[in-house]
Amino acid sequence: MGTRTSVRYGVGAVLVAFALAGCGHGAAPSPPPSAPAPSSASVAGSGPLPPASDGTNLDACKDGTCQVQVTAPARFEVRGVKTSVTVNDGQVTIEQTDDSTGSSSQVTVSGPSGTSTVASDQGQVTVSLRGVSGNQVVLDISSS
Numbered sequence: 352m353g354t355r356t357s358v359r360y361g362v363g364a365v366l367v368a369f370a371l372a373g374c375g376h377g378a379a380p381s382p383p384p385s386a387p388a389p390s391s392a393s394v395a396g397s398g399p400l401p402p403a404s405d406g407t408n409l410d411a412c413k414d415g416t417c418q419v420q421v422t423a424p425a426r427f428e429v430r431g432v433k434t435s436v437t438v439n440d441g442q443v444t445i446e447q448t449d450d451s452t453g454s455s456s457q458v459t460v461s462g463p464s465g466t467s468t469v470a471s472d473q474g475q476v477t478v479s480l481r482g483v484s485g486n487q488v489v490l491d492i493s494s495s
């Protein structure tokens with residue numbers, strides 16, 4: 352037991368000595384590393400959005416396949432699945448509900464990397480976020 356105690360105190364003393372050796376002597380401390388900047392303006396919630404092949408035509412989504420720019424809040428249907436999109440401080444919430452099966456999905460994401468999938472009586476409907484700027488988002492919607 353005595354050996355363990357002296358080793359524990361010995362290690363503690365060495366750590367304190369190292370900590371004190373770096374205080375106030377020699378070169379000025381280096382500044383903390385800065386956080387990397389977002390790689391795209393759409394990640395941060397501002398800046399240009401990627402183009403949407405169906406523009407702002409939400410009716411293009413009824414057949415289950417579209418790529419649209421949505422101004423949130425918005426509600427529309429994709430193969431019978433009720434889909435709503437809201438944006439709050441760069442965070443996008445996608446909610447999907449299929450009344451015929453009782454399936455629902457809700458996902459909140461920041462940046463163009465979120466996906467929501469819900470099973471409908473006609474298969475699965477997947478909504479993927481491609482970009483966000485203010486209260487506008489570009490969605491890639493597919494079904495299987």
